[in-house]
Amino acid sequence: MTQTVFEPWNDPDATPLIQFQGVTKRFGDFTAIDDQTLDIYEREFFALLGPSGCGKTTMMRMLAGFEAPTEGRILLDGQDIAPIPPNKRAVNMMFQSYALFPHLSVWENIAFGLKRDRMEKSAITERVDRMLKLTRLEKFARRKPHQISGGQRQRVALARSLAKAPKLLLLDEPLGALDAKLRQDTQFELMDIQEKTGTTFVIVTHDQEEAMTVASRVAVMDHGKIVQADTPDRIYEHPSSVYVADFIGDVTIIEGTATPREAGYEIAFAEGQPPLYAETDKTFAKGQACHLAIRPEKVSITAEKPRDKRNALQGKILDIAYLGNISTYHVELPGGQVIKAQTANTRRLSRRTFTWEDTVWLSWTDTAAVLLED
Amino acid sequence: MRRFALIVLPYAWLLALFLVPFIIVLKISLSDIALSIPPYTPTLDLSAGWEGTKRFFAGLDFENFVFLTTDDLYWKAYLSSLRIAAVATFLTLLVGYPIAYGMANAPDHWRPTLMMLVILPFWTSFLIRVYSWMGILSGEGYLNQLLLALGAISEPLTILNTNIAVYIGIVYTYLPFMILPIYAALERMDASLLEAAEDLGCSRLTAFWLVTFPLSRNGVVAGCFLVFIPTVGEFVIPALLGGSKTLMIGKVLWDEFFKNRDWPVASAVAVILLLILIIPIVLFQRNEQKQREAEG
Numbered sequence: 001m002t003q004t005v006f007e008p009w010n011d012p013d014a015t016p017l018i019q020f021q022g023v024t025k026r027f028g029d030f031t032a033i034d035d036q037t038l039d040i041y042e043r044e045f046f047a048l049l050g051p052s053g054c055g056k057t058t059m060m061r062m063l064a065g066f067e068a069p070t071e072g073r074i075l076l077d078g079q080d081i082a083p084i085p086p087n088k089r090a091v092n093m094m095f096q097s098y099a100l101f102p103h104l105s106v107w108e109n110i111a112f113g114l115k116r117d118r119m120e121k122s123a124i125t126e127r128v129d130r131m132l133k134l135t136r137l138e139k140f141a142r143r144k145p146h147q148i149s150g151g152q153r154q155r156v157a158l159a160r161s162l163a164k165a166p167k168l169l170l171l172d173e174p175l176g177a178l179d180a181k182l183r184q185d186t187q188f189e190l191m192d193i194q195e196k197t198g199t200t201f202v203i204v205t206h207d208q209e210e211a212m213t214v215a216s217r218v219a220v221m222d223h224g225k226i227v228q229a230d231t232p233d234r235i236y237e238h239p240s241s242v243y244v245a246d247f248i249g250d251v252t253i254i255e256g257t258a259t260p261r262e263a264g265y266e267i268a269f270a271e272g273q274p275p276l277y278a279e280t281d282k283t284f285a286k287g288q289a290c291h292l293a294i295r296p297e298k299v300s301i302t303a304e305k306p307r308d309k310r311n312a313l314q315g316k317i318l319d320i321a322y323l324g325n326i327s328t329y330h331v332e333l334p335g336g337q338v339i340k341a342q343t344a345n346t347r348r349l350s351r352r353t354f355t356w357e358d359t360v361w362l363s364w365t366d367t368a369a370v371l372l373e374d
Numbered sequence: 375m376r377r378f379a380l381i382v383l384p385y386a387w388l389l390a391l392f393l394v395p396f397i398i399v400l401k402i403s404l405s406d407i408a409l410s411i412p413p414y415t416p417t418l419d420l421s422a423g424w425e426g427t428k429r430f431f432a433g434l435d436f437e438n439f440v441f442l443t444t445d446d447l448y449w450k451a452y453l454s455s456l457r458i459a460a461v462a463t464f465l466t467l468l469v470g471y472p473i474a475y476g477m478a479n480a481p482d483h484w485r486p487t488l489m490m491l492v493i494l495p496f497w498t499s500f501l502i503r504v505y506s507w508m509g510i511l512s513g514e515g516y517l518n519q520l521l522l523a524l525g526a527i528s529e530p531l532t533i534l535n536t537n538i539a540v541y542i543g544i545v546y547t548y549l550p551f552m553i554l555p556i557y558a559a560l561e562r563m564d565a566s567l568l569e570a571a572e573d574l575g576c577s578r579l580t581a582f583w584l585v586t587f588p589l590s591r592n593g594v595v596a597g598c599f600l601v602f603i604p605t606v607g608e609f610v611i612p613a614l615l616g617g618s619k620t621l622m623i624g625k626v627l628w629d630e631f632f633k634n635r636d637w638p639v640a641s642a643v644a645v646i647l648l649l650i651l652i653i654p655i656v657l658f659q660r661n662e663q664k665q666r667e668a669e670g
Contacts, residue, residue, distance in 0.1 A: 066569055086572045099570035100666075103588045114582075118574030146668070164574065 002322050007231075008041035009217065014076070017042045017168065017200050018063065023072035025058055025224075032058040032185045034224040035072070045194050045212035050247075051219035053341035056204045059221075060170050063202065064093045076168065087116075092166040096173040100145040106156050107132070107141040113164045124158040131159040151182050158190075158330060162197060171203040175210060175245045187213045211238070221246050236295075242372050245293040250328070252290040252299075258371065265371060267292050270335035277310045280371040291372040296328055298368040299341035301354065302361045308365040315339065319356045330353065331362055396648070403641035404434035414638050438642035447626065448643065452650065454621040457538065458612075459605040461546040466601050467594065469545055470552030475586075475594075477553070478560035489557075504543055504614050511539050511615070530659050535617030543611040548604070552597040559593030560586070592665040599658035607647055623647055 004142070008014035016039035022157050025033040032055045040046045048056035061067040062074060065086030081089060100109050110131050114124045132138045135155040140148050145156065146163030154174065161169055172192070175183045191214050194201050205211050211218045212232040219229035220243075228240045239245035242253060256278070264279035267290060276292060284290055305312055318338060319330040322345075329341045341362055354360055405414040413447045416433035442448045495503060497511045510516045511534040518530040533539050564584065571581035609624030616622070621642065630640035 064569075086569075087575045087577060091573075093570070093573045095566045095570055097564060097566050099564060099566040099569060101570075101585060105593075112571070113574030116580070153469060160574070 003021075006043070006216065008044070008177060009039070014041055015075060016040060017044075018202075019073075019075040019078075020059075021073045021075065023062070023069045023074060025055075025062065025067060026070045031224055033062075033069070036226055037189065038219065038226060038229060040200065040202060042200055043198055045191065045203070045214055046200065047215035047218045048204045048221060049206070049211040050206055051206060051220050055224040056206075056221050057172065058224075060093070060172055061202045063214075064091055064170055065089050068266065077314040081129045087304035090167040091170065092161040092168075093165055093170040094157050094161040094172065094174050096176055098145075098153050098177075100153060100156055100160070102145055105142050106137060106148070108349045109145070109156055110160045110163050112160065121133065127163060131163050134162070134196070135159040150177055150363055151186070154186065158193070162193070162199065165197075168200045168202065170327060171201060173205055175205065175207075176205075183210070190214055212248070222247075226227065237370075239293065239370060239372070242291045242294060245291075245370065245372065250296050250340060250342075252294045252296065254294070254337060254339075256290060256292060258288050258290045259286050260284070264366065265290075267371070270333070270337060273313065273333065273335060276313075276369070277366055277373045279366050282371060282373070284371070289374045291374065292369050293372055294339070294364060294369040296342035297326075299339065299362050299364050301329055301331070301341045301343060302363065303353070303358075305361050306363045308360065310366055311369070312361055312363040313339065314359065314361055317354055317360060318355055320354075320356065329360075379469075399641045399644055401434070402637050403438055403524055403639075403645050404431070404436065405638045405640050406435075406437065412637065413635055432633050437463075438638045439646070441639060442642055442646065448646075451621050451623045451626045452646070455606050455608075455623040456478065456650070458540060458544075458620075458622060459602050459608075460550075462541050462605055463598050463602040465541055466545045466548055467598060468554045471556055471590075471594070473549075474553045474556035474560055474590075477557050478563070484668060485561075492553050494552070500547065501610065503547070504610055507539070507543055507546065507615060508534060511519045511542065534615060535620075537616065538618055539615035539617075540612050540620055540622075543615045544601075544608065546603055548601040551600040555596040555600065556590055556593040559590040563589050566598055592661060592668075596658065599654055599661070603651055603658070606651060 008016075018038075018040040020036050020038040022035050022037055022192065023033055024031065024035050034055075036059075050167060052202045062069055063076075063081075065081070065084065068082055073082065075081070076089070076091070080247055104112065111124050112126045112173040114127055119127070128141075129138075132141055135158055137152065137155055137159060140152055140156075145153055148156070154177070158171075158174070161171075171190075175186050175365055178186060185211060190201075192247045194214075203211070203214060208333060212235075215232060217229060218232055218235050219226045220235065221227065222243055230238075235244060236248055239248065245251050246253060254267070254269050256267040256276070258265040259275070260266075260268055261277065264277060265284055266275040266277055268275045269292070278292060300306070300309075305314070313333055315331040317329055318332045321328040321330075326342050326344050326346070329343070330338050331341060332338050339362055402414055405416065407413060408415040416430050418430045422429070473492075475486060477492075480488055508515075512518075513530045513532065513534070515534070517533070518527070522530065533542075567585050567589070568581050572578070572583045578585060580584045607624050607627075608622065609628055612620045612622040612625050613628070616625075627640055627643045628645070630636050630643060634640075
């Protein structure tokens with residue numbers, strides 16, 4: 001069976017479910033969202049990622065209807081949603097605090113939205129039971145929110161927001177209150193539920209790992225702007241800016257000047273160091289300032305100078321971060337520049353090759369590093 | 375040992391200042407009126423020994439309680455007190471809830487000021503505040519002068535010495551007791567609950583009735599009891615603002631005690647009043663406990 005790849009953002013014929021068109025939001029003098037245009041497609045699991053205060057929550061609250069854009073339009077299914085109040089939108093939200101009604105049982109919490117729609121009793125019962133089953137909460141239906149655990153409360157919040165079968169589900173830091181282990185399990189559960197229900201999810205998070213795990217596309221935000229919106233692997237492997245490269249995952253950034261050479265560029269970055277070489281689609285003028293971003297796992301660490309690689313630098317091990325499955329070495333070059341290199345610990349620790357103060361060679365391939373503009 | 379001391383202290387306090395005086399009042403209510411000092415018999419004479427003690431107990435009876443049932447003044451006064459207290463409590467709730475709601479929704483930096491304004495009247499004497507209402511409500515009072523000047527009325531309204539004045543006095547005096555517990559309940563409420571309700575299809579108004587009001591219920595119940603319980607036995611307000619038709623048990627008690635100098639009957643009235651109030655007091659305590667459990 002062949003499966004078509006889900007990427008409507010590459011299909012020019014696909015119509016987006018949500019369209020931000022030149023949306024600006026100001027609070028007094030403060031510009032929270034600065035003239036942003038963005039399309040989100042049906043069945044997508046879209047993540048808004050960024051540090052606190054970057055505007056991601058404002059984007060979500062505008063979708064929910066709790067804030068109105070100062071300028072621009074937001075379309076849902078081709079219809080401007082500005083005049084539609086939150087209680088009339090086919091959009092539901094899962095709140096960061098869960099916002100479960102403490103005086104109602106789990107069952108009544110989930111039924112709350114359905115009752116507002118004046119659905120028939122039997123239909124409500126059926127729907128609530130389905131939600132309870134989906135979130136594995138059948139046993140807790142009669143309990144009050146303060147009588148269940150944090151993980152269960154999170155699932156009640158999810159069930160309640162999904163109960164009305166919204167066109168769009170917004171999740172505001174949905175896993176923020178869970179501990180690390182539970183968070184991982186819940187991430188997969190979320191993806192599972194998203195796939196089963198076929199609902200479009202928009203998630204707001206500051207945790208890049210969470211965004212990368214669950215989302216089909218990630219929008220990295222900074223100071224009210226979407227810096228890059230792309231699939232997790234594109235964001236990681238082809239960051240469009242130093243900000244994105246630095247925000248997502250671990251990276252070494254080397255500043256230098258580019259000089260065209262062969263299919264790529266030579267980057268001079270320090271006195272007494274050989275220039276580095278990187279291939280890229282972008283064009284740089286001779287002598288243009290640039291940044292070279294290298295992921296630590298793409299850097300090999302060896303005792304001898306490797307012959308087959310053009311990028312090879314010698315340095316001294318400054319620090320070793322042992323994480324169990326991997327170790328990150330911080331290697332200082334004679335000029336003071338520190339480069340991170342990662343190795344998988346396939347061997348036991350006692351047989352580890354390198355230790356502090358060892359002089360080692362770092363190397364990477366011509367295509368491993370990403371060349372970025374200033 | 376320290377724990378023991380911690381428990382003993384409050385109980386010793388209760389024993390000395392509540393239980394002992396209550397037993398004295400109970401004892402007087404079982405005595406007979408007499409022209410002596412104190413104005414009742416029998417009194418316990420320990421020097422007479424065992425015989426004296428036996429005589430003392432033989433002298434106690436329920437005559438005064440029986441007397442309360444023979445004159446319809448008393449049960450009418452009790453009923454009327456309960457009715458006035460219930461109506462006044464309801465009116466206080468109507469006035470107090472919006473104030474508490476407004477306070478809880480006011481900007482953060484305003485709240486301490488608003489809180490102070492609610493508590494401020496306590497800094498002046500209760501008696502003076504009730505007297506000043508006489509100045510406001512009387513025939514030539516400020517209220518009538520204002521309404522006459524505005525042309526809203528052509529003749530002064532008779533408010534003072536009616537039940538309306540009593541209600542105004544009670545609502546005014548006990549308002550903080552209603553506002554503070556409701557405010558405490560509303561202030562604790564998570565604002566995202568209302569957004570969640572709206573998100574799930576509620577209008578603002580239904581969100582209030584389905585979320586805000588139920589969550590402030592404990593505050594409402596606490597406030598109602600805090601107003602109702604002292605109001606039933608209220609004396610000063612009906613005495614100063616009420617008229618001859620205002621029948622409240624506090625006034626009856628005062629008359630028995632100071633006008634008739636009938637301490638035993640006055641004590642019996644007080645004992646019955648306490649028994650009537652035990653029911654709402656127990657309910658109030660249960661409400662408090664339930665709330666603590668729900669939060670724990």
